[in-house]
Amino acid sequence: MNIDTFCQIIENKTGLFFNEIKKKYLEQIIKERIAKKHISQEEYLKLLTHPLFSEKEIRKLAELITIIETKFFRHPEQFEALERKIVPEILKQTKNLKIWSAGCATGEEPYSIAMVLAKLSRDLKDFSFKIYATDINSSALKKAEKGVYNRKSISNVPKEYWKYFILNREQAIVKEEIKALVEFSFLNLIKQPFPVYRFTQTDIIFCRNVFIYFRPESIKRVLQHFYLCLKKNGYLILAPTENLEDFTKNFVIVKYKNTFFYKKVPLIEKEPVITIKPSKIKKEEVLPLDKLKEAKRLADAGLYEESMYICKKILKQYPTLPEVYLLLGIVYYEKGEIKNAIKSLKKAIYLESEFALAYFYLGNIYWQLSMIPEAKKAYQNVIKIPENKAYYGILPHFMETISQKDLVRICQEYLRT
């Protein structure tokens, strides 16, 4: 068996990379899959490269390859920092916290976060929060959603949190009140095309013990996405053994007692240049801002059909407004309609050739599809647009944007990888 061919295909499709030890492990897994399916090696190779039918098998392989090791309150000093330093600090700025556990495995990490936050919100009373938890491993996610664990697994949980479990002799079952605080979904961190809308404006990202699966260039890219997703001054929490120094200068280290984590360094020195080109909106027209805000709110809530309905309605009145096509492109992407997402972003660019964000998102989608030359071309187009020419239109009035300076920096980094 030429295991390198398999490695290449799987790495292209998932971003997971294989050193010599992992290659051996993969070889074993592939042999088992082939035997289970009663097909030949060639047929299995065809299945993995089939444009329509490969996805399911690739997900299955990703599931088998990613070995899960996790526990409740893993690296407990970080949970103390969360409770005593990070959350109290963030609460000075906002009363609605958004937290993302990226690479959540079987759920112990996001549930531990939920327990800490539940306790805090009971004590402090005046804030709300939501925890998003994602992973590439679908069966881990299924287990996470059930919230049923072995009784022994709570040995790590501080006693004060035991009340959040229903305990019997064999099991520790997470109570519904905690489960309701966490939303699980599938997400391949490496192949995510752009700051996934759901995760923008996040206050804290946990991504612990996940980078072990990634190549350095993928780590850099994921960190860029985290950077874009985090709010100004947002926190990134990695495992204590993971160090960002070689990968990015966009975060500063924050020490707390015997642990540390990272804080986003805002790059934006000035607000994005907002240009409302007269050709796009006629003077006598009223800006459709309320409608756009509503479309964005619905998209944030995962109500994509409803969001698209509003976008399309706006387009009837403002058929040449590129911002709407950008939002529509993002919503299509979130729905998994990649072709329509590309079409929409291209339309935005057709209407506004200096719409750097549309090029950026387009580049990220191409990159996700492993269409690297197209992705690079899109990034080059971003770089070509001068800072004072980049089009933002009314975008900053209804959704978060990235300054042209930041976009250029990010695209330059992507082009180097």
Ligand SMILES: C[S@@+](CC[C@H](N)C(=O)[O-])C[C@H]1O[C@@H](n2cnc3c(N)ncnc32)[C@H](O)[C@@H]1O
């Ligand atoms: C060792 S576990 C860590 C779980 C938890 N964060 C912790 O520290 O206990 C690593 C997790 O990362 C997930 N993972 C690996 N590659 C991923 C990718 N490309 N996208 C999303 N999750 C990934 C694995 O499926 C696994 O659940």
